Amino acid sequence: MKNIYIYLISALSIFTSCDYQEDPITDSNLDTTTPELSTTDVWLRDNYAIPYNIDVTYQWDEGRVDLNRFLFPPFLDNVVPAMNAVKTIWIDSYNQVGGVDFVRKVAPRELVLVGGFNLNEDGTRTLGFAEGGKNIVLFEVDLIDFSNRASVIEFVKTVQHEYTHILNQTIRFDEEAFQQITPADYTAQWFNPADTQERFDIANSLGFITDYARLNHTEDFAEMVETLLSNTATEYAAILDNIKTRIIQNAVSQAITNLGPGATAEDIAIATNAATVTAQPEADRAVNLIRQKEAIVADYYARQLNIDIYELQKVVAENVDKVIN
Amino acid sequence: MKLIKSYISIISIIIFSLLIVGCEDNNDPELLFDDTPAVRIQKDIDELRNTLKSSPDGWKINYFTGVDRGLGGFTFLFNFLNNKEVIMDSDFGNPDINRRSLYDITLGSTVKLTFTTRNVLHELSDGANFPNNDFIGQGYRGDFEFLLVSYEGDDIIFKSNRNRSNIIRFTRATADDWTNLDTHQTIMDVLANSGGSLGYDNAGNVSKFNFDSATRYATNTDGTAPDFGIAYTPTGIIISPAVEVNGIEYSEFTMSADETKFTSSDGLFSIEIIKAPIDMSQAWLTAARPGFVPQAFIDLFTAAKTTHDATFAAFPLSDIFDVGGSTLSITFGIGGTIARHGLNFSGVIGDPTLLDVSVGAPGTNWQFVPWFDPMVNYIADNAPYQVNQTSPTRVELTSEADPTITFVLLIL
Numbered sequence: 001m002k003n004i005y006i007y008l009i010s011a012l013s014i015f016t017s018c019d020y021q022e023d024p025i026t027d028s029n030l031d032t033t034t035p036e037l038s039t040t041d042v043w044l045r046d047n048y049a050i051p052y053n054i055d056v057t058y059q060w061d062e063g064r065v066d067l068n069r070f071l072f073p074p075f076l077d078n079v080v081p082a083m084n085a086v087k088t089i090w091i092d093s094y095n096q097v098g099g100v101d102f103v104r105k106v107a108p109r110e111l112v113l114v115g116g117f118n119l120n121e122d123g124t125r126t127l128g129f130a131e132g133g134k135n136i137v138l139f140e141v142d143l144i145d146f147s148n149r150a151s152v153i154e155f156v157k158t159v160q161h162e163y164t165h166i167l168n169q170t171i172r173f174d175e176e177a178f179q180q181i182t183p184a185d186y187t188a189q190w191f192n193p194a195d196t197q198e199r200f201d202i203a204n205s206l207g208f209i210t211d212y213a214r215l216n217h218t219e220d221f222a223e224m225v226e227t228l229l230s231n232t233a234t235e236y237a238a239i240l241d242n243i244k245t246r247i248i249q250n251a252v253s254q255a256i257t258n259l260g261p262g263a264t265a266e267d268i269a270i271a272t273n274a275a276t277v278t279a280q281p282e283a284d285r286a287v288n289l290i291r292q293k294e295a296i297v298a299d300y301y302a303r304q305l306n307i308d309i310y311e312l313q314k315v316v317a318e319n320v321d322k323v324i325n
Numbered sequence: 326m327k328l329i330k331s332y333i334s335i336i337s338i339i340i341f342s343l344l345i346v347g348c349e350d351n352n353d354p355e356l357l358f359d360d361t362p363a364v365r366i367q368k369d370i371d372e373l374r375n376t377l378k379s380s381p382d383g384w385k386i387n388y389f390t391g392v393d394r395g396l397g398g399f400t401f402l403f404n405f406l407n408n409k410e411v412i413m414d415s416d417f418g419n420p421d422i423n424r425r426s427l428y429d430i431t432l433g434s435t436v437k438l439t440f441t442t443r444n445v446l447h448e449l450s451d452g453a454n455f456p457n458n459d460f461i462g463q464g465y466r467g468d469f470e471f472l473l474v475s476y477e478g479d480d481i482i483f484k485s486n487r488n489r490s491n492i493i494r495f496t497r498a499t500a501d502d503w504t505n506l507d508t509h510q511t512i513m514d515v516l517a518n519s520g521g522s523l524g525y526d527n528a529g530n531v532s533k534f535n536f537d538s539a540t541r542y543a544t545n546t547d548g549t550a551p552d553f554g555i556a557y558t559p560t561g562i563i564i565s566p567a568v569e570v571n572g573i574e575y576s577e578f579t580m581s582a583d584e585t586k587f588t589s590s591d592g593l594f595s596i597e598i599i600k601a602p603i604d605m606s607q608a609w610l611t612a613a614r615p616g617f618v619p620q621a622f623i624d625l626f627t628a629a630k631t632t633h634d635a636t637f638a639a640f641p642l643s644d645i646f647d648v649g650g651s652t653l654s655i656t657f658g659i660g661g662t663i664a665r666h667g668l669n670f671s672g673v674i675g676d677p678t679l680l681d682v683s684v685g686a687p688g689t690n691w692q693f694v695p696w697f698d699p700m701v702n703y704i705a706d707n708a709p710y711q712v713n714q715t716s717p718t719r720v721e722l723t724s725e726a727d728p729t730i731t732f733v734l735l736i737l
Contacts, residue, residue, distance in 0.1 A: 029363040036409075059427060059441035062470060067487065070464045072447035076426060115443045119452040121462035142443065 074115035074141035110135035115142040164222040179217035190214040207289025244283040251279030385498040397541025398556025416509035418448035436473040456539035505559035522599040599672035605649035609734040613644040682708040
């Protein structure tokens with residue numbers, strides 16, 4: 001009987017000691033209130049976040065850019081005009097030609113805005129870059145002149161270039177065929193020589209649309225798209241004509257230089273004619289190589305994306321007009 | 326049997342005791358602080374935000390962005406209007422007091438104040454806005470993200486997020502700070518128009534500096550003292566690093582009424598603006614003839630000419646030569662060409678009537694005429710000179726050490 005009491009007391013002790021009440025769950029210690037949205041935030045939400053699931057970061061976030069660079073965020077007032085230009089020229093154009101859901105399906109998840117130049121210590125500048133198809137950093141937001149067509153195109157062409165990479169990462173283009181067009185002339189030293197005109201002349205004569213296109217075949221492809229979508233058909237044709245003209249001019253100039261100071265007018269005339277004739281095939285070849293690349297670009301857009309790039313080129317040009325003051 | 330029962334009882338008691346002890350609620354960690362980390366961080370953020378907003382006239386910083394890199398100080402005023410917006414003014418760049426930009430306080434490596442949209446402060450961080458070519462891509466190496474270090478009295482101490490060794494002190498601004506910012510320009514103008522030559526006498530050791538208005542930095546020219554950066558105040562300058570004189574560190578100075586020097590508050594130490602008493606960048610000339618230069622100089626000239634004309638017969642040395650001019654040099658005519666050597670002209674600390682001259686760098690063709698060196702050294706060795714300008718086109722330079730040595734310079 002005595003033992004029963006002992007057991008009872010012990011059991012009661014257990015129940016009492018284990019009768020522990022957890023504190024009730026209270027509100028989070030973290031600030032979970034929805035941030036107050038400014039008119040800029042609301043505009044970006046309505047025009048980018050909700051329809052396209054693209055987050056536009058305009059307030060400084062050190063994790064989004066290279067800390068070793070001296071960069072800074074844009075003026076608050078410049079955010080909406082810049083992003084309106086991007087939307088009108090890039091998103092609206094693709095949607096108009098490729099279908100209303102085109103950009104919704106393939107898009108970067110984040111656009112990061114930087115106010116000024118991304119100036120390298122050697123004086124060159126980087127216009128933008130894309131990371132793994134997820135985010136695009138856009139520089140020079142504060143430097144857009146909306147009364148100047150070239151200035152607006154200069155800003156948006158970064159998006160056209162980087163978006164091409166994102167499209168390529170989603171659906172491959174025929175890289176094997178593309179890189180066989182100018183296989184030997186890709187170089188990591190694309191930025192040499194320092195003189196921009198000289199650099200362009202070399203790249204053009206080798207069958208590249210820009211100097212930067214020489215870096216590798218994916219950049220070459222993106223530069224082709226960027227050039228097509230940053231110019232009207234007429235302007236694009238003029239660029240190719242100018243490439244021919246400059247190749248011949250440079251050949252003539254070199255021939256005259258080779259004559260030396262004692263050359264007569266007749267010597268110069270003969271040398272000019274000879275250089276023109278001999279440089280013509282080189283000029284034709286250079287433009288032909290660029291046209292071959294253009295054909296692969298057009299084929300990629302048509303077959304893989306169901307977009308007529310020449311129609312897209314026309315729509316982009318029309319939409320540029322909409323944002324020019 | 327009884328023994329077994331008592332064992333059972335004892336074992337049962339032990340087991341129950343263990344259970345009782347085991348159920349004791351002692352699982353919570355002992356807290357060093359009253360709150361959880363999340364709460365403490367939020368409190369720190371709120372405290373900083375409230376402190377920043379609490380100053381009725383905002384905050385002031387003298388921001389030395391890179392004294393170790395050759396950059397001086399820049400004054401900024403901030404007024405934190407609410408939880409998100411701030412206005413700024415500055416003695417640098419293109420401030421717009423009406424521009425509201427955004428700021429935020431977040432947790433970085435510690436509590437961090439970030440000016441998240443552009444305002445005048447960001448001009449220091451614009452790689453394309455650089456004071457000279459050494460800073461291409463770097464601007465003024467400024468930051469607009471500041472990590473909270475501590476509170477010291479009314480001040481808040483931050484360090485730059487980009488350069489963790491750079492401490493920035495936020496002090497409470499006054500209404501006068503906002504109105505006085507324009508008067509910084511007066512000090513800037515005095516220094517910018519001074520010719521850029523500064524100097525001080527530290528317990529008998531004289532040091533000279535070249536001041537660059539673009540970088541706001543004074544570089545020691547004679548290897549006698551550390552360089553220093555300058556920030557402007559309404560009444561003078563603040564320098565960093567401070568100068569130590571007789572065990573006292575001086576960093577704040579007031580400009581004298583005659584705008585010739587900056588003096589410490591105890592009046593014991595000054596940084597002087599060294600102005601040459603005459604503009605030597607004009608086209609002065611003289612001749613190795615009596616009445617123009619001392620006989621000792623004529624003797625040196627004669628010796629040099631003898632050697633020179635014997636060596637370079639086609640390039641005879643002319644006895645009329647330039648001193649000063651746009652190249653700040655001594656320039657001899659030799660036949661159809663010249664031989665040139667740089668000269669440094671400056672004022673003298675404590676005596677605005679004296680002109681100091683020191684030997685600069687060799688220039689055009691000097692490597693061919695080493696026999697000219699004694700003439701250059703003679704001019705420098707007898708400096709400084711008392712300046713007696715008898716007309717706008719005639720000046721007499723008389724050696725302070727030897728009054729018998731006088732050079733007469735003319736502008737023709």
